[in-house]
Amino acid sequence: MKLSPNQPCWCGSGRKYKKCHMALDEKVRLYKDMGIPVPPHKLLKTPAQIEKMKESAKINMACLDAVGEVIKAGMSTQEIDDIIYEVTTRAGAIPAPLDYEGFPKSVCTSINDEVCHGIPDEHIILQDGDIINVDVSTILDGYFSDSSRMFLIGDVSEEKKRLVQVTKECVEQGLKAVKPWGRLGDVGAAVNAYAKAHGYSVVRQIGGHGIGLEFHEDPWVSFVTEPGTGMLLVPGLTFTIEPMVNMGGPDIYTDEDNGWTVYTEDGQPSAQWEIMVTVTEDGCEVLCN
Numbered sequence: 001m002k003l004s005p006n007q008p009c010w011c012g013s014g015r016k017y018k019k020c021h022m023a024l025d026e027k028v029r030l031y032k033d034m035g036i037p038v039p040p041h042k043l044l045k046t047p048a049q050i051e052k053m054k055e056s057a058k059i060n061m062a063c064l065d066a067v068g069e070v071i072k073a074g075m076s077t078q079e080i081d082d083i084i085y086e087v088t089t090r091a092g093a094i095p096a097p098l099d100y101e102g103f104p105k106s107v108c109t110s111i112n113d114e115v116c117h118g119i120p121d122e123h124i125i126l127q128d129g130d131i132i133n134v135d136v137s138t139i140l141d142g143y144f145s146d147s148s149r150m151f152l153i154g155d156v157s158e159e160k161k162r163l164v165q166v167t168k169e170c171v172e173q174g175l176k177a178v179k180p181w182g183r184l185g186d187v188g189a190a191v192n193a194y195a196k197a198h199g200y201s202v203v204r205q206i207g208g209h210g211i212g213l214e215f216h217e218d219p220w221v222s223f224v225t226e227p228g229t230g231m232l233l234v235p236g237l238t239f240t241i242e243p244m245v246n247m248g249g250p251d252i253y254t255d256e257d258n259g260w261t262v263y264t265e266d267g268q269p270s271a272q273w274e275i276m277v278t279v280t281e282d283g284c285e286v287l288c289n
Contacts, residue, residue, distance in 0.1 A: 011046045027181075028234055036183075037231045039219070044236030045212050049143070050278055050287070053212055053238070056140035057147070057276065057288035059091045063107075063136045064149050073128045073154045077109040080134060081120035088138055096137035096144060096215050103260060108135040108148075115203060115244050115252050115262040115270045128154035131164055133272045137215065144211050146240055147288040148274035159247065160269055166198045167245040167271040174223070174241045178233060178277055178284040185229030188222045191243045201250035203270070206262065208240035211276060233279045238287070242274035 003010060005018035013020050032038045045053065063084045071080065084107040088095045095106035103119075110118035110133045111126070118124075118133075126132065135148035150164045170191045177190040188207070195202050208221030219231045223243040231237075248268030255261040264270050276288035 010041055011044075013046060013048075024235065028232065031181075031232050039231055039234050039237050043210055043218060043238075044234060045238045045278060046236065049212060050236075050238070050285075052141060052143040053145055053276075053278075053287055056093065056138050056143045057145035059088060059093045059140060060136050060138040060145040060147055060288050062091070063087045063138070064134060064147065067134050068149070068151065071126070071132075071134075071151050071153070073126050073130075075126050076122050077111075077118070077120040077124045077126070077132075078122040080109050081105050081107050084134075084136055092140070094139040096139050096146070097135075100215060108133070110135070110261070110270075110272070112269050113264045113267050115246070115264060116206060116272060117260040117262055119258055119260055126153050129156055129160075130154075131156060131160050131269060131271060135272075135274060139215075142213065144213070144215050145288045146211055146215075146274065146276055148242065148272060150271055150273060162198075163200065163245065163247050163269055164271045166195065166200060167243065168273045170194050170202075170223075170243050170245055171241050171273045171275055174243070175275065175277060175284065175286070178241075178279060180233055180235050180279050180281060180283070182233045183228055184219055184221065184231040184233060184239075185225035186227045186233075187241060188225030188230075189227040191223040191241070192225070195243070195245050201246045201248070203244040203246065203250055203252055205252065206244060208242045208274075210237070210239045212238050235279050235281050238276065238278040240274055240276050242272055244270055244272045246270045 009020035130153040210217030248266040251265035
C-alpha cells in the first residue's frame with residue numbers, strides 16, 4: 001500500500017511518512033526500477049528495534065565472555081553449554097539454538113575440522129592444541145542476537161593460529177565493505193578475496209543471514225559472491241557476517257548420525273568468527289561480536 005506524505009510511517013515511529021521513511025523509500029524505488037534486488041520493509045529494523053537487539057546482544061556477548069574466562073584443555077563441551085544456559089537464563093533470556101528445529105543444546109561448539117553446528121557433549125573433551133568455535137544466539141523479549149568466537153586451547157600450532165587470525169581478518173574485511181547503498185555481494189567478495197589471498201578456501205553452502213525478529217531472516221549472506229551483486233544495502237538492514245574458512249578445500253559434509261554437525265571433507269581445520277551488523281545512514285554499526 002502506498003502511503004501519502006501525511007499518513008503515519010509504516011515503521012511504527014508515529015511520525016508522518018514524509019518526516020520519516022518517505023525519502024528512503026523513494027531512493028530504494030529508484031534502485032528497484034534499475035532491477036537491483038531491494039529489501040522489503042519488514043527487513044529494515046527501526047531505531048527502537050535496534051535498541052532491543054542491542055539489549056539481547058549484551059547477553060549474547062556476556063555468554064562468550066564467560067566462556068572465555070574458563071575454557072581450557074580437559075573441559076567438556078557440555079560444560080560450555082551449561083555456562084551458556086546459566087548466563088542466558090539468569091539474564092531473563094532464552095538460548096535461541098535450544099530446540100531450534102530439533103537442535104538439542106543451547107550453543108554450537110565446533111572443534112578443529114568441524115565447520116559448524118557441533119553439539120555439546122559431556123564425552124567431548126577439549127584437548128591441548130584444539131581450536132574451537134563457540135556460536136551463541138540469544139532471544140530477549142522476542143529480539144534475536146547472534147555471534148561467535150574462536151578459542152585456542154593450550155599449545156596450538158602456528159598453522160592453526162594463522163587460520164584463526166586470518167579468518168577474523170576476513171570478517172573485518174567484510175565489515176569494511178558494508179556501506180549504505182552498496183551491494184551485499186561486496187561483503188562476500190571482500191571476504192573470499194582475503195581468504196584466497198592467504199591460501200584458504202571459504203565454505204560455499206553455508207553463510208550468514210538476516211536477523212532481528214527471527215533467528216534466520218532474509219537475506220542469506222554468501223561469502224563467495226561477486227562485487228556489485230546481491231541485495232541493496234539499505235539503512236536498517238541487519239545481518240550476520242560469519243564466514244567459515246577452511247585450511248584445505250571448501251568441500252564439506254554433514255554428520256549422518258546427528259544430522260547437524262558439518263565437517264570439512266578433507267579433514268583439515270576450519271575456523272569461523274561471527275558478528276551482527278546493521279547498515280546505517282553513513283556506514284554500519286556492529287551490534288554483537
